[in-house]
Amino acid sequence: MKTLLLTKEEVDGLICMHEVIGAVEEAYKAFNSDQVVQPDYIGIHLPSPRGEVDFKLGYNKANEVISMKASSGGFIDNPTAHGVPSGMGTILLFDARSCALTCVMDGSLITGLRTGAAGAVSVKALARKNAKTVASIGTGNQARMQIRAINEIMTIEEVHAWDSHPDTLARYKRDIETEFGIPVVTANSKREAVEQADILVTTTRGIGSLVAADWVKAGTHIVAIGTDQQGKQELDPEIFRNAKVVVDSMAQCAEKGETWHPLNKKIIAKDDIHGEIGEILVGKKPGRENDREVTIFDSTGMAIQDNVAASRIYQNAIDRGVGTFFEFFRS
Known part of the structure; x- marks a missing residue:
């Protein structure tokens, strides 16, 4: 053979x-x-x-x-x-x-393609149907891939972006506007970007809370990409308290994903996690149920x-x- x-x-x-x-x-x-x-x-x-x-x-x-x-x-x-x-x-x-x-x-x-695609699949299942604006915390290669994928399944009217490195942020703005013709607003702060989001994407490989709970408006869908090992973190665990939490793999996210942080702080219990995204796609569980829900998709990446x-x-x-x-x- x-x-x-x-x-x-x-x-x-x-x-x-x-x-x-x-x-x-x-x-x-x-x-x-x-x-x-x-x-x-x-x-x-x-x-x-x-x-x-x-x-x-x-x-x-x-x-x-x-x-x-x-x-x-x-x-x-x-x-x-x-x-x-x-x-x-x-x-x-x-x-x-x-x-x-x-x-x-x-x-x-x-790896880059399927991670971007995962974000788009979650947007189809969990974002508001009238979502128009994407906020990107982090503007590296995976942030670009998320826009590339999400743009396949909805019309993005505007991107609000923040990065700790101004040069990276400027390149991101140029690249997204050139490739897709989508206007990119470079935010002066993380909060400024997050407050504009219908869909919030985090792709930073962060090691601490980057997004505070009181920045996230009702109806936001959060695509949490950067945390796939213990020690990494992007979201304030308080965001999970009243959100609909969906994971790619319950076993992985509870041990290595963004969801580990609110579980560890006992802000939520495992029973509070709505389910795995595959359960929504096969009809075992509902996706978004109203336009006020904050939904979180925690993606650790799956074999x-x-x-x-x-x-x-x-x-x-x-x-x-x-x-x-x-x-x-x-x-």
């Missing part, structure tokens, strides 16, 4: 954001339909100036694919010291019927998202004759 190798450039040409959004919806539905085996993911923090490496493993019974992704970030010296990016990713796909390795592909683009998105890329590559085959196993 031959194994397919797909480079970053090849992966980039094999899937679009619209298709990734569909794949992520499929992944969440599978997760809440007893089609997924997904062990806890492992994170390793390496000594400075190195960063962290995460390993995510998942089995999808629906497509009989096992995926394993290694993704790194925060290796700030990589470009100068080693000639490689500061963050990288690799995905391995195995045929679950034989455990043969079917594909090795670059995973750095998939099944990588599994479904990478499987679709692999199939597209086979259909289009893209990539290089090599013989990895011999009988």
Whole structure:
């Protein structure tokens, strides 16, 4: 059996954001339909100036694919010291019927795409139908990806953005306005941005509360992306007290997500969490029920998202004759 190798450039040409959004919806539905085996993911923090490496493993019974992704970030010296990016990713796909390795592909683009798509899926399920304004706390690559994805499923009339680095904020404004034609208002403070939000996106990898509870207006939908390990935090835990809290994975978010903070402070209990987003998508639980609710989507990232998105890329590559085959196993 031959194994397919797909480079970053090849992966980039094999899937679009619209298709990734569909794949992520499929992944969440599978997760809440007893089609997924997904062990806890492992994170390793390496000594400075190195960063962290995460390993995510998942089995999808629906497509009989096992995926394993290694993704790194925060290796700030990589470009100068080693000639490689500061963050990288690799995905391995195995045929679950034989455990043969079917594909090795670059995973750095998939992580960004499926994380952006997750935010868009939550907007479809939980944001007000008349939402028009997005506020972005953080203006890095994932903040751009969130706009790219959300713009696929609604009309964004204006973005209010804040970042602690003025140069990064200025580049974000230029890039979003150039790519999408959406006006970007650069806020003088986090509060100024948050108070304008119909949809609030946080993507900072923060280590403390960045958004205060009294800044968040009624009816806001919050897409909390930056917290995927204990020690990270973006939201005032008080925001959770009266909000409808939806998570991607209850097990992950209660241990490693933004939701850990209000649970740890006993502001909410696990029973107060409304549910997993897949439960809403398959109709087991309602989404937004009125225009006054504050809704929170806590996303830690799931192996099944990588599994479904990478499987679709692999199939597209086979259909289009893209990539290089090599013989990895011999009988």
